[in-house]
Amino acid sequence: MxxxxxxxxxxxxxxxxxxxxxxxxxxxxxxxxxxxxxxxxxxxxxxxxxxxxxxxxLNQFQVTPNLEVMRDQLLGTVRRLADGLATWVPRTGSPTGIFRIQATAGSGKTQLALQLLETAAAERLNACYVCYNRSLADHVRRLASPKVEVVNFHELCVDHYRRCQGAPDFSPDAFERMAEHYVAASADFTQGLDLLVSDEAQDFDAGWVESLCSRLKPEGRLYVLEDEAQRLY
Structure with a gap:
């Protein structure tokens, strides 16, 4: 019937x-x-x-959640929320060329960094991304344009030490010594960067950031990304 x-x-x-x-x-x-x-x-x-x-x-239905749809909805929501920093921060100006972004985990700092690096590569600018943890550097390197430099700070120090002093001796304090060597030599660095992005800056010493800034052109831009709640070191 x-x-x-x-x-x-x-x-x-x-x-x-x-x-x-x-x-x-x-x-x-x-x-x-x-x-x-x-x-x-x-x-x-x-x-x-x-x-x-x-x-x-009663217009009632027996249904079960579709996990694939829920996953896509969650990913879409995260993407929309994370796009905020990447959308409005590049539109912001600063007379000094210095931008300090303090934002929590998941707020889109990595998306912002990738957007800045992608734009710099498209405009044929010299850009460098420096973070603290090697795993984050490897992740960003896979996503960023090969035209930009992506490295974690101690990797940068090791490469500089090899060029200047030869193969390093990886003793317990080796990375600290190589960081000190890098900072001491930074006054003579070539100012060739148009863009410098320092991620995980909450774990950086102030001297590290200053040494990185020695590579910036006078009109270059510096973006410092940090989250005090993620300070681990």
């Missing part, structure tokens, strides 16, 4: 579709729909699934 329910329309007396008129409940008979359906079942002698009928009349 089947019927057609049109709660918002009156069909009239004409036959316009293949369903019999007496099987159509329009707006005029909608208030009496329950009693009408009961009469149909009583007359036909059919077995009634009362639970299913009740769900139908």
């Amino acid at each position: 089947s019927c057609l329910v049109l709660p918002d329309y009156e069909l009239g007396d004409s036959q316009v579709i293949s369903i019999p008129r007496d099987r159509i409940i329009d707006a005029a008979g909608y208030d009496n729909m329950v009693s009408t359906v009961r009469q149909w079942f009583a007359a036909g002698g059919a077995t009634v699934d009362r639970t299913a009928l009740r769900r139908l009349l």
